[in-house]
Amino acid sequence: MVDKPINSILVCGHGLAGQMTLTALSHNLPDNIQIIYLNLKDTQSFDQLYGSSLRPTAYNFHLKLGVTEPNLLQAGKTCFSYGTGYKNWGGKSWIQSFHLPFPIWDKTPFHHYLMQRNERLEPYLISALAAKTGVFAHPPRDAKSPLSNAEYGYHICPDDMTNLLAHKGVPSNVAIINGTLKHITHGKGNKITSIALESGQIISADLYIDCSGPEAKLLSAVGSTTQSLQSHSAFMNNIPIDKLGPPMSIVEAYSFGWQSNTPLNGSVNRLTVFNSGSESDAHMSHGYDPDIHLSFSTGRRQRAWAENCVGIGQAATVQTPLTAVPLMLLHRDIDRLLELIPITDDMDIERREYNQRFDDDCENMCLFQDALFASDGLPTGSFWDEIRNKPKNPKLTRKLTQFESRGYLVSYDFEGFNQEDWTILHFGMGRRSKRYDLKIDQVDQVNTLKRLTSLRTACETIVKKMPPHDNYISNYLNYLEKRNGS
């Protein structure tokens, strides 16, 4: 039997994952492939669980969707981000800033110099200092300037991003249908052959993309079961503010769970994550009657691609937005899908590769999130005990063992978080190694001190000259407005 070429793709979902997948497919696939977007109605949105923090890598990803930085900044409440400040996290507070790369002196990674002198990393991170001071500026092209190492991402409101993408316009090969899913029909080998809507309309396609959120309406119908980890609840509010805050979000640990406050242009997004038994404590700390109250389970589908159905975003995995992991995974899902759009209805190769990469991405990215919980100083209580009792991934054990033993940074293929991220995390959480690189004792200590002082002073001097984040944003938006108007 001859394999049938893929002619049509149905994206079934709503919100950020649905709109982002639709945009990515319509922007990157040829127009002879028919794309149908079934915009599901009456479906609860869990988009707030994608979080509001985008890492610097989002810049290139957005370009694939035809979204530039000005587009993003002009969409709703977007602002810049230098990272996340973790407060009272296992008794430690630090800024998990974006920074690339660290200096390498005498072919020895920078952190070994600090370990020898038992110094903190933060005074040498211009992005952290700027975040703390509440200032922002785009990095200059001159690589000699310490500011060129200050990578930046964005704070976004997922709904703004969804709206931005929804208003981009659709090419002629895209059809959008608003409806409610009623029934899924299966064919040979449990493949989906069509779906029926409440309206009576029947839609069929060669490939089905499930962006329906944690419920995974299609993926669950083809037998991909959930592997749940923890059940949580979350409150969310967008609290109006007059003045834009610093370019960093703050995450704080509490006995009931954790709370993040992410500055946006015009509001602060407050998200409080807790276990159901601690609702009253969480509510008190949250300080507002929640605009959104979610109950959810973190975990992942056993297979992200089953039969002729691919789960994207929360349909494949649900993670808490303690870090940028949920959005990173969403972006990776879409990238992976684009690279592996099946050519025919025999999707064995694509399915196998996709699932392998999904497994690796999920595992590797979650290592970073899990590393945040590898601390003795975190509170007790059901939220934390549940996490503590989870078996530690051997890959994370390897990373922690090597860093604590000798400051060596183990890396896996395409982790998502780079060595600088891990170094900042280890230092922030108070991890120090028993040994440091042998070379450190051979270098001239006076010279090292001079170099360190010079770097620290340069960072401080530049930060003093940088404009406040809110001024920078308003000037930038004014500039964009003028440019667009002229």
Add this chain to the structure above:
Amino acid sequence: MKIEKICIVGGGTAGWMTAAGLAHRLQNSNIKIDLIESNQIGTVGVGEATLPHIRFFNNTLGINEASFMKETKATFKMGIEFCDWGKLGDRYIHPFGDFGMPINGIEFYHYWNKLRLSGDTSHLGEYSYPVVAAQLGKFRRPDTDSSKIESTFGYAYQFDAGLYAKFLRRHAEKIGVLRTEGKVIHINCNNENGFIESVKLENETVISADLFIDCSGFRGLLIEQALKTGYDDWSKWLPCNRAIAVACETRGKSLPYTRATARKSGWQWRIPLQHRTGNGHVYWNEFISDDEAAHQLTNTLEGPALTEPKQLYFKTGKRRVMWNKNVVAIGLSAGFLEPLESTSIYLIQEGITALIELFPDKTFPKSDMVEYNQRMDLHYERVRDFLLLHYVATQRDDSEMWNHFRNLKFPESLQDRIDSWLGRGYIARYEFGAFLPPSWVAVMNGQNLNPKAYDLRVNSSSSLEITQKVKSLSASINHAVQNTPDHQSFIELIGASINGTT
């Protein structure tokens, strides 16, 4: 409890690379490095051809490229030409670089796959600057402007490994390595923990150390003979187990690439240096006798032989652990994967780099050893799969060896990789390893494993647009190659010629 003394057992390429690398890193540390080398024991001189990573090693040591090339009689290397691997009469170059440049963020080979399936008969190599330049015997260093086609490659060297060892020996001795001439006749281990405490030489000299590096070659004097570490035999996948090597006079221009020609029971290498050409025949003794192998080699030399044929025996595989107790095996004592892709020196370099990054103290924490072994295993396994690809991606049926490979069941990871390529031109990627997607594409395409379909994203550009971009790429490559100097001229230009005065 810092290490105070290191003893490297064995000279040769591995020994002196390790000595130079460690001595450079440990300068001013008061760590004493001894290297024991015996003139009675010949060195194998692993690989005369290298991968681009060698440049990083040399740069780290502060080695001047021209002086190094002059002293080792080196030529530049832009890749390897494989002849008769897919089928008799085939030839292709596996370049150190990319094919074309991405179009709309999608790798060029996807576009080429579409053209090929539409009837275009051009070869993928025509869209690779290093391939076209190498074929015409031209060379230049890569351009630093990443928008230029001349930036899309890396380069390595082809050199006399014996001279490289001597060159590094001088360098290492200058920075404190103490060479001791002698043959190890006894190894003294601690009764309680089995760690090696000292080695005794034929002249009764006893050399003790905290850390021993075994660079003694195939025999693994410390790692195997003393510590009985064990060996993972990979003969079932890479069964060639013998080689015979001979140097001959060079005929014609010295080319900036190595050649590997498949034979009925193995394959033959040709490595052009400035003063001679290195040749060797790697074979599986099940299907050819040593005499016949030598005969085949000497009959196909391009010029008169300059040396007596040298016979080598090996078993492909790797040491079960490369770091055991206080012994780290580097080079042939750690493992051997035949030199088809010039990986021997690369694996030595990886061993040295890992050892530097995981340099132990006298307590020898288990975590250092475990990490080293995990890291090195990954490198060896990834190289193994890539080497095996050359043998199994074949349509040859003219000998028992090729029939064996066509029917071989190979590791699932490799099978999946081949299936993904054949099915849709997709290359499964990894970040850490010697061979990235363009290398896999080069070999699979070069050996006639061609996808039956192409990535649909390329259809976002019209056929006309693709044709125009491809034509433009081809023109820019040809233009760039025209302006690239002749390989030999470039060697002279930078003062690296053995005949030059500078």
